[in-house]
Amino acid sequence: xxxxxxxxxxxxxxxxxxxxxxxxxxxxxxxxxxxxxxxxxxxxxxxxxxxxxxxxxxxxxxxxxxxxxxxxxxxxxxxxxxxxxxxxxxxxxxxxxxxxxxxxxxxxxxxxxxxxxxxxxxxxxxxxxxxxxxxxxxxxxxxxxxxxxxxxxxxxxxxxxxxxxxxxxxxxxxxxxxxxxxxxxxxxxxxxxxxxxxxxxxxxxxxxxxxxxxxxxxxxxxxxxxxxxxxxxxxxxxxxxxxxxxxxxxxxxxx
Amino acid sequence: xxxxxxxxxxxxxxxxxxxxxxxxxxxxxxxxxxxxxxxxxxxxxxxxxxxxxxxxxxxxxxxxxxxxxxxxxxxxxxxxxxxxxxxxxxxxxxxxxxxxxxxxxxxxxxxxxxxxxxxxxxxxxxxxxxxxxxxxxxxxxxxxxxxxxxxxxxxxxxxxxxxxxxxxxxxxxxxxxxxxxxxxxxxxxxxxxxxxxxxxxxxxxxxxxxxxxxxxxxxxxxxxxxxxxxxxxxxxxxxxxxxxxxxxxxxxxxxxxxxxxxxxxxxxxxxxxxxxxxxxxxxxxxxxxxxxxxxxxxxxxxxxxxxxxxxxxxxxxxxxxxxxxxxxxxxxxxxxxxxxxxxxxxxxxxxxxxxxxxxxxxxxxxxxxxxxxxxxxxxxxxxxxxxxxxxxxxxxxxxxxxxxxxxxxxxxxxxxxxxxxxxxxxxxxxxxxxxxxxxxxxxxxxxxxxxxxxxxxxxxxxxxxxxxxxxxxxxxxxxxxxxxxxxxxxxxxxxxxxxxxxxxxxxxxxxxxxxxxxxxxxxxxxxxxxxxxxxxxxxxxxxxxxxxxxxxxxxxxxxxxxxxxxxxxxxxxxxxxxxxxxxxxxxxxxxxxxxxxxxxxxxxxxxxxxxxxxxxxxxxxxxxxxxxxxxxxxxxxxxxxxxxxxxxxxxxxxxxxxxxxxxxxxxxxxxxxxxxxxxxxxxxx
Ligand code: HEM
Ligand SMILES: [Cu+2]
Numbered sequence: 001x002x003x004x005x006x007x008x009x010x011x012x013x014x015x016x017x018x019x020x021x022x023x024x025x026x027x028x029x030x031x032x033x034x035x036x037x038x039x040x041x042x043x044x045x046x047x048x049x050x051x052x053x054x055x056x057x058x059x060x061x062x063x064x065x066x067x068x069x070x071x072x073x074x075x076x077x078x079x080x081x082x083x084x085x086x087x088x089x090x091x092x093x094x095x096x097x098x099x100x101x102x103x104x105x106x107x108x109x110x111x112x113x114x115x116x117x118x119x120x121x122x123x124x125x126x127x128x129x130x131x132x133x134x135x136x137x138x139x140x141x142x143x144x145x146x147x148x149x150x151x152x153x154x155x156x157x158x159x160x161x162x163x164x165x166x167x168x169x170x171x172x173x174x175x176x177x178x179x180x181x182x183x184x185x186x187x188x189x190x191x192x193x194x195x196x197x198x199x200x201x202x203x204x205x206x207x208x209x210x211x212x213x214x215x216x217x218x219x220x221x222x223x224x225x226x227x228x229x230x231x232x233x234x235x236x237x238x239x240x241x242x243x244x245x246x247x248x249x250x251x252x253x254x255x
Numbered sequence: 256x257x258x259x260x261x262x263x264x265x266x267x268x269x270x271x272x273x274x275x276x277x278x279x280x281x282x283x284x285x286x287x288x289x290x291x292x293x294x295x296x297x298x299x300x301x302x303x304x305x306x307x308x309x310x311x312x313x314x315x316x317x318x319x320x321x322x323x324x325x326x327x328x329x330x331x332x333x334x335x336x337x338x339x340x341x342x343x344x345x346x347x348x349x350x351x352x353x354x355x356x357x358x359x360x361x362x363x364x365x366x367x368x369x370x371x372x373x374x375x376x377x378x379x380x381x382x383x384x385x386x387x388x389x390x391x392x393x394x395x396x397x398x399x400x401x402x403x404x405x406x407x408x409x410x411x412x413x414x415x416x417x418x419x420x421x422x423x424x425x426x427x428x429x430x431x432x433x434x435x436x437x438x439x440x441x442x443x444x445x446x447x448x449x450x451x452x453x454x455x456x457x458x459x460x461x462x463x464x465x466x467x468x469x470x471x472x473x474x475x476x477x478x479x480x481x482x483x484x485x486x487x488x489x490x491x492x493x494x495x496x497x498x499x500x501x502x503x504x505x506x507x508x509x510x511x512x513x514x515x516x517x518x519x520x521x522x523x524x525x526x527x528x529x530x531x532x533x534x535x536x537x538x539x540x541x542x543x544x545x546x547x548x549x550x551x552x553x554x555x556x557x558x559x560x561x562x563x564x565x566x567x568x569x570x571x572x573x574x575x576x577x578x579x580x581x582x583x584x585x586x587x588x589x590x591x592x593x594x595x596x597x598x599x600x601x602x603x604x605x606x607x608x609x610x611x612x613x614x615x616x617x618x619x620x621x622x623x624x625x626x627x628x629x630x631x632x633x634x635x636x637x638x639x640x641x642x643x644x645x646x647x648x649x650x651x652x653x654x655x656x657x658x659x660x661x662x663x664x665x666x667x668x669x670x671x672x673x674x675x676x677x678x679x680x681x682x683x684x685x686x687x688x689x690x691x692x693x694x695x696x697x698x699x700x701x702x703x704x705x706x707x708x709x710x711x712x713x714x715x716x717x718x719x720x721x722x723x724x725x726x727x728x729x730x731x732x733x734x735x736x737x738x739x740x741x742x743x744x745x746x747x748x749x750x751x752x753x754x755x756x757x758x759x760x761x762x763x764x765x766x767x768x769x770x771x772x773x774x775x776x777x778x779x780x781x782x783x784x785x786x787x788x789x790x791x792x793x794x795x796x797x798x799x800x801x802x803x804x805x806x807x808x809x810x811x812x813x814x815x816x817x818x819x820x821x822x823x824x825x826x827x828x829x830x831x832x833x834x835x836x837x838x839x840x841x842x843x844x845x846x847x848x849x850x851x852x853x854x855x856x857x858x859x860x861x862x863x864x865x866x867x868x869x870x871x872x873x874x875x876x877x878x879x880x881x882x883x884x885x886x887x888x889x890x891x892x893x894x895x896x897x898x899x900x901x902x903x904x905x906x907x908x909x910x911x912x913x914x915x916x917x918x919x920x921x922x923x924x925x926x927x928x929x930x931x932x933x934x935x936x937x938x939x940x
Binding site: 086091098182186209213 | 622629
């Protein structure tokens, strides 16, 4: 690694990005309530996505993957990094397809959902990304304890999000009469949140594995698996950046 | 212990098939009161048992056999699990078991569990599971010597390439067999043997026709995807001087997941079949028998093979090229592989998604495509074609790459316009993403979309034309040699030309309103697919066979194969287009005698058998030459390409000495020029 920031500056960068994301999410919410402007919401979502991809997912690292000779750890990690990003590119076509489905079927209407709950789970996922970033920074600087603490917090928040959607939001929606088989509003809602929740679940499993092996000290020198788990986790957050407005904010409530 | 052989495999196949059939009849008697001799339960059990037993006899309980046995057990366990839950939920017995044995949700879940069980059984995820537990694994695995390595997990890209290729050939035969059956029925008007009293797998004759026709399409497509992967896997690392693919385990995974997928596709036939064609449009597919679920799941699974394979190819080419091989000095086939992989990596997700949505509509009543619930069937077509149009370039771009790769070798001249060819592959791939709705001119989509999609479709003809121009210019004044591979290359160019010029008429809205869903379209795409895939695929098998085996295939029988297949095929597709223009509908079991199509149909059926015979000759040649072919260990074709500079067959870890690129790839006929040079190991550490 040529330009390794020291740990505290990396931490404070993480805080700063988190604050940006939180403020943008709040602005987005108010834009939705007051102006209901799709253009502004889209713009905000794109800015958020850019911040996450650059600062949390380190997309620029794809450029620095050529260091070391063919059998070195850094070269192999570079290859893995390219593979992972291609996988995410591929996966994003699924989510893109789901968005197409949603706008084709529902147009500018949306399901009648609990706004507070929506904002809450969104916040929980966002905060989990923040701790994920701290966990990654910790292990990269050889701080195994910090890594373990932060990743456990991430896990708790991640599971919290999952329960918030599947165990609270779903039953409530069903009470409201939004069921999978009632109409396309329900179908789109359950399909989108379900597919996203499935990815959160796989992320949780990924984090558990990384936690177990990291706690044993396997990543003290070679921490690429943590980076991979982090990138995947942020990707799941990235998807929600688009799904949240698409499900909760855009358009008028379907009658 | 007795040695395992094909003979004992076949014996066990019949024994286990009979046992499965009997068992199924027993279940039928229990469930429905009487055994149904042409029912689905007995057929499903017979199929599952027979396939595993065949490999047991051939190979013993390891590798693929273990995978298949686990798949059978997993499928039944998953099905029973859901059935148990349904029982607890208070469903009636007749809702838990029925004429398809399991209920639909049970079959779907069971099939999913079966696929995962296969993958664990065959052992392709073992290393990953070790990584999860923090255990390191070796990068180099040693394979068994001889043919046996092909039936177990191997990480060697050459072994995987051959596994893919042979699986593709098996599927081509199955798909071809289906085609022969329904082509025979079409030979005369009226129903001859697929009559309404004919009963098989819970279907009557016309229904069987529909199922076979639908499966023919999809099995052929899967076999093309596997064939493409086979050639790419075998050849690309050799061309770029890599010791293997970037992710060897994922490479193996991508191959092995295609095996349970193929089993699922076959399952769809015995579980009541389906009548939608390979496109699986709802609302028809939302109403078809449970077989359509197996079809969806099989395609979904095979899709992952395609996605992960493509990912691997791109990573390999980005990371593992030999010294000095910059983008404009890569062999042209590598460009084609990249262009193909970009499509397969991304667009494939959308056919997966569209099929998944129909599956969920059937399972959970979600109304995506159900107008009664506010759904939109046209949405399905958009999602489906967003993959399935670009997919046609996944089929042909590698084949076109093969043409460009082999043409200079046999014309003994430089490839004309290397850069243009490389860029045209990318261009076709990218333009291919924005033309999908040309399949939907008659579907009732928004009318203002028609004209833009007509123009974008016409655009594809430009990069395609570039390729033709280059091929013709490469042949121009060349010293053309015509051994079997070159014959197939020339055949490919001619046939693809026919396919190419029959495309633009379909793209014109005004014409397509009449052409759509006629045999004309069937003729068009068979020409493109034979020219773009089948001919080049055979060319590359004849061409690289010596590299893999150290022997070459028989020239005489190779030429017989070519001279039998080509005219038969041409007459077949001319016939298709001819009656298509006169109004012959596609995807129907019968036609009115008064239309006067009988003679043409008869000729077409005869030609179809001609093609089948030629492929049979190919198979015999293929297997016979492994032991008896003429020895060919040197540079058989006098090629400049790196893989031919070392003796055949290729050693396990490819080049013992790495090479460096020192010239242009296709400077044939330029005295003293060289493409690659081996780096003499002076400063070995
Ligand atoms: C210049 C190039 C091409 C043009 C302009 C073109 C245009 C078209 C159009 C407009 C259709 C829809 C016809 C209809 O259903 O009414 C069609 C169908 C089809 N084309 Fe092409 N095509 C081209 C090349 C190819 C190639 C290279 C392939 C395959 C490898 C291909 C495979 C197919 C297939 C499979 C169908 C039928 C799909 C179905 O309905 O089942 N085409 N083509
Ligand atoms: Cu098309």
